[in-house]
Amino acid sequence: MQVGKIFSRGDNVPTITLIAHTGEIHTLDVEEGTTVMEAAINNAVDGIIGECGGCCSCATCHCYIDSRWLDKLPVRGDLESEMLEFASSQAGPNSRLACQVEVTDALDGLVVTLPETQL
Amino acid sequence: MQKILVIGAGHGAGQLLDSLRRAGCEDSLTLVGEESWLPYQRPPLSKKFLSGEMSQERLAFRPEDFYTRHQIDTRLSCRAVALDRDAARVELCTGELLPYDRLAIATGARVRKLAVPGATLDGVHYLRGIDDARRLREDWIDKQEVCVIGGGFIGLEVAASARALGKNVTVVEAMDRLMARAVSPDLSEFFLATHTARGVRVLLNAGVEELLGTEQRVDAVRLTDGREIAAEVVLVGIGVLPNQELAARAGLACDNGILVNEFTQTSDDRIVALGDCTNHPNALLGRRLRLESVHNAVEQARTAAANLMGQKLAYNQPPWFWSDQFEYKLQMVGLSEGFDQVVMRGEPETGKFSLFCFHGDQLLAVESVNSPGDHMVGRKLLAACRYPTHQQAADRDFVLKNLL
Ligand SMILES: Cc1cc2nc3c(=O)[nH]c(=O)nc-3n(C[C@H](O)[C@H](O)[C@H](O)COP(=O)(O)OP(=O)(O)OC[C@H]3O[C@@H](n4cnc5c(N)ncnc54)[C@H](O)[C@@H]3O)c2cc1C
Ligand code: FES
Numbered sequence: 216m217q218v219g220k221i222f223s224r225g226d227n228v229p230t231i232t233l234i235a236h237t238g239e240i241h242t243l244d245v246e247e248g249t250t251v252m253e254a255a256i257n258n259a260v261d262g263i264i265g266e267c268g269g270c271c272s273c274a275t276c277h278c279y280i281d282s283r284w285l286d287k288l289p290v291r292g293d294l295e296s297e298m299l300e301f302a303s304s305q306a307g308p309n310s311r312l313a314c315q316v317e318v319t320d321a322l323d324g325l326v327v328t329l330p331e332t333q334l
Numbered sequence: 335m336q337k338i339l340v341i342g343a344g345h346g347a348g349q350l351l352d353s354l355r356r357a358g359c360e361d362s363l364t365l366v367g368e369e370s371w372l373p374y375q376r377p378p379l380s381k382k383f384l385s386g387e388m389s390q391e392r393l394a395f396r397p398e399d400f401y402t403r404h405q406i407d408t409r410l411s412c413r414a415v416a417l418d419r420d421a422a423r424v425e426l427c428t429g430e431l432l433p434y435d436r437l438a439i440a441t442g443a444r445v446r447k448l449a450v451p452g453a454t455l456d457g458v459h460y461l462r463g464i465d466d467a468r469r470l471r472e473d474w475i476d477k478q479e480v481c482v483i484g485g486g487f488i489g490l491e492v493a494a495s496a497r498a499l500g501k502n503v504t505v506v507e508a509m510d511r512l513m514a515r516a517v518s519p520d521l522s523e524f525f526l527a528t529h530t531a532r533g534v535r536v537l538l539n540a541g542v543e544e545l546l547g548t549e550q551r552v553d554a555v556r557l558t559d560g561r562e563i564a565a566e567v568v569l570v571g572i573g574v575l576p577n578q579e580l581a582a583r584a585g586l587a588c589d590n591g592i593l594v595n596e597f598t599q600t601s602d603d604r605i606v607a608l609g610d611c612t613n614h615p616n617a618l619l620g621r622r623l624r625l626e627s628v629h630n631a632v633e634q635a636r637t638a639a640a641n642l643m644g645q646k647l648a649y650n651q652p653p654w655f656w657s658d659q660f661e662y663k664l665q666m667v668g669l670s671e672g673f674d675q676v677v678m679r680g681e682p683e684t685g686k687f688s689l690f691c692f693h694g695d696q697l698l699a700v701e702s703v704n705s706p707g708d709h710m711v712g713r714k715l716l717a718a719c720r721y722p723t724h725q726q727a728a729d730r731d732f733v734l735k736n737l738l
Contacts, residue, residue: 253392256396256397257396257397259400259403261356266628266629266632267377267628267656268375268377268378268628270377270656270658270663271663271706272656272663272665272706274706274710294663294704294706297705297706297707297710298706298707298710300707300710300735301706301707301710301711301713301714
């Protein structure tokens with residue numbers, strides 16, 4: 216099965232940067248339409264669990280969006296906001312569920328920080 | 335270095351392998367799976383994958399290179415046929431014998447088959463794996479009349495997906511309400527109204543007598559009361575049975591699932607079992623049970639990984655589950671069975687509410703529709719055995735989180 220296509224840098228796909236709680240930096244080339252949660256899982260980035268597979272049902276994919284990108288993202292839905300209130304690490308105004316953030320060309324360069332824990 | 339052998343390549347197995355390597359396990363790992371796919375997520379099969387909104391590659395639990403990177407030997411399209419505990423090895427359908435030091439059984443569950451005349455006609459489908467979902471998707475492309483037998487989660491999700499594709503859908507349910515085994519009557523009522531409003535014809539108290547067909551292909555479902563329902567495609571969703579035979583034949587204790595303790599240990603201390611195939615104790619609920627949910631498979635997998643690494647981590651959490659039907663996200667935590675009072679929080683008319691199921695003062699379960707906040711707080715309350723009063727549960731201005 217072909218899964219989580221990861222392109223080598225240079226291909227014309229958006230690049231996103233995930234910063235782990237430990238400070239470790241992951242720069243990923245992500246096919247458009249992939250969610251930030253899927254990108255993290257497919258590239259073995261620790262710090263995102265994604266237990267429900269992206270159904271907005273578990274809150275184990277909490278992340279913080281770099282403030283420069285916040286207004287480029289589609290707005291946070293009500294259900295997502297409710298889930299975030301119960302994320303294991305304190306949620307803030309720039310918190311999102313990574314499974315609800317789809318990477319698009321407009322998000323090329325997106326920077327995301329991961330919380331200390333998801334459980 | 336010991337040899338760890340994992341039988342069954344589903345959700346639980348995927349999580350087990352991930353947890354083992356994450357915890358620094360350097361043992362040799364072999365995964366044997368009957369399906370031709372690496373571990374994947376089943377929930378979308380009745381939801382976004384069926385309606386065509388989600389591609390197959392997005393179902394994968396981990397990308398293909400995860401297995402190579404972590405030196406996991408995968409044997410797909412390969413069924414384990416016998417377990418010899420004295421020799422500590424497993425026989426595959428190819429005749430090959432795989433030795434193990436520790437064995438993990440994660441064989442999941444299989445669909446219960448409909449036992450009426452005509453059940454083997456073409457056009458009669460079940461839904462458990464990717465191959466089933468693909469067959470159903472291909473088959474119903476040019477068909478209009480869909481009959482779903484069984485008004486449980488899978489049946490209702492398929493009904494919603496079929497409606498989204500504009501098909502005519504009839505759901506035939508033997509009990510007097512939908513999802514009767516798993517949810518409280520008020521919730522059944524809400525989903526009955528929802529499905530009906532969306533154009534699904536729901537028949538309750540309806541038994542299936544026979545499937546009728548022409549030239550080997552189904553064209554109608556005959557009910558015990560004589561009614562005939564037009565059906566170009568039939569989807570049967572009447573529950574699952576645990577895949578326990580491999581274990582049972584080898585003498586492992588089984589009783590509606592492979593019996594394990596809170597550490598996922600079977601009656602043989604070299605063998606753990608996890609996921610849909612197990613029957614396990616839950617101290618919070620004070621009894622044994624068999625569950626069919628992602629949460630259970632994932633948590634038992636984490637527990638089993640710890641166990642295989644020589645640590646004792648007891649699995650003891652309130653069970654939770656979700657289901658998506660139309661625009662409604664249903665999330666449930668706890669088990670409502672045995673409730674004597676249900677308290678409504680919010681209003682069903684708004685499509686956003688939760689039902690708190692109590693036995694006396696004790697909270698048993700929280701069933702939420704488009705109210706993930708209530709669901710999340712319910713999980714924490716049940717895990718901590720902190721119960722709101724009936725009044726607090728009903729009062730939307732009372733902040734339940736403050737009880738924690
Ligand atoms: C359509 C559908 C929708 C669902 N929706 C939800 C949902 O919304 N929320 C939720 O929480 N849960 C849902 N579930 C349930 C969830 O998917 C299961 O609980 C979960 O997959 C269980 O994981 P498991 O590893 O125990 O078993 P499985 O994922 O079933 O994996 C077991 C694997 O073992 C293989 N196997 C069996 N016997 C052998 C053998 N002898 N040798 C080799 N291989 C063998 C099987 O072929 C299978 O691939 C859904 C299930 C289905 C089918
Ligand atoms: S993966 Fe579960 S909420 Fe995002």
